[in-house]
Amino acid sequence: MTGSAQAAREAARRHFVGRDRWHWAEALPWAAAVGAFVVFPDYMALGTQIVIAIIFALSLDLILGYAGIVTLGHAAYFGAGAYAAGMLSAHLGWHEPITGLLFAGFVTGLLGLASGLILLRYHGLTLIMLTLAVAIMLQEWANVQERWTGGFDGLLGITIEPLFGLFEYDLWGHTYYWYSLAVLFPCFLVARRIVHSPFGLSLVGIRENTRRMHAVGTPVFARLVAVYTISAAMAGIGGGLFAQSNAFVTLDVLSFSRSGAILIILILGGTGRLYGAFIGAVAYMLLEDELAKIDPVLWEFGVGLALVLAVMFFRNGVLGAAERLARAVGIVRS
């Protein structure tokens, strides 16, 4: 082999094995999270909801951004997790928060597995319609099961023990903010590890060319079910956190508008990049909050307008646009 070929080989190998190396910029979201606490201590209830949205969007990114599964019903798992964590406390008398989240993740993981085994046999429009149908069915079912879910009136009576028996929940939501960040971090680490693993590469392969993946011997269906299950569990953990932090769950957690909003958040931030979930959630929820202050009725118009502009001018979301800009000015190479 010639010297230059050897060098090219080395470079390619280094790139491949180093793809999960941490970049300094990856510290920014966490620094921003701490900074937000210092600068806006009064906004930590909103901060908590943003962190929960990030977890939810991250779970969606695994299936949509990486595996290419388009869903209009991801709130099914978020909502199921909220009800699971809520009912565990309200009906079963188990109030410890961390095991409550694990329970929510476990239940929604099973739900994701069961529904994925049916849903993922379908593709394209059929799949989109079926994901929508599953979420609507779940919402109706929750509506009917009043004795357990509180039906239309919502699930009351959720009480959560202090974290580790030490940290009480304060009026400003400071404890919940740190708690939700502490949940986001391992969720993020798992997602980051997965997308850089050979498994994650195979998900991208399925997204890029399912037909060829079949021809290289990939059990495509099994692999999609696996990532769908993980994603559902993560969405459920986000939902559990939502139930615990609000001490109240309504049917809205399962709604189509929530499925739609999380899709918007991820697309706004950028799909298939992990950090798109962060940027999208922050942008969407801050925008929603600010616009609602200006006009409590018309704020959705503003969100819609922002999305139209984002789709028109930021292909691949805010993060995609930022990447192109960075490439154009030569900060990073392709």
Next chain:
Amino acid sequence: MTALLEIDGLQKHFGALQVTRDVNLSLEEGARHALIGPNGAGKTTLINLVTGFLAPSAGRIRLAGEDITALGQAERVKRGIARTFQINQLFLGLSVLDNVALAVAERTGSAWSLLRSPRSSATVADEALDYLDRLSLTADALIPVRELPYGRQRLVEIAIALALEPRVLLLDEPAAGVPSTESHIILDAVASLPADMAILIIEHDMDVVFQFARRITVLVGGAVLVEGPPDAIAADPQVRAVYLGEGDHG
């Protein structure tokens, strides 16, 4: 010598349209077999049947004596059947290295490792790079396949199939779409494939066919017209009438 791949009485029809009629064909280890015939003769259909992309209406397919007729595509790949596509089926947004690494990860089973770091899957990269070296693609390893010229993409198409370490390789017009000035690169790559690999090639260029193949099957209207060594095929009056005499096939 027993056949590695045995196709026995294979039939395929879509409704009333019969696209494969009672085809028998066998490949031995190290076979260099060409499948020729006019457009619409059912050549690609035959490959689709062998790989499991299509299910036959009747007939059996055996690999090393095992009946694989009912197995899915993934199972057949695992048992050693790989193919390339007449029209590229690549992962356009991924780098050349990732395209081949996908196949390596799948073959070695590491594609199920959810939490394995890229560092600990360095063997996947090393193996994939070996295939890139063999096809002189190493210099392009980190380039997205989309940005490669079509001829280089055809080499990636072959590299992915090779990375599956097949016992039987089905090449569907490997040089299709490549300018004739560059097709020799691909045909050289095909010529230097491992000697013990059984290869079935669909090809329209008769020079290539007669240079490469030790046996030729002529398919017409979904049925085998004749099968034999190249000189017998070239001399066969039937073949000359229905196929070779027909003029150019691009």
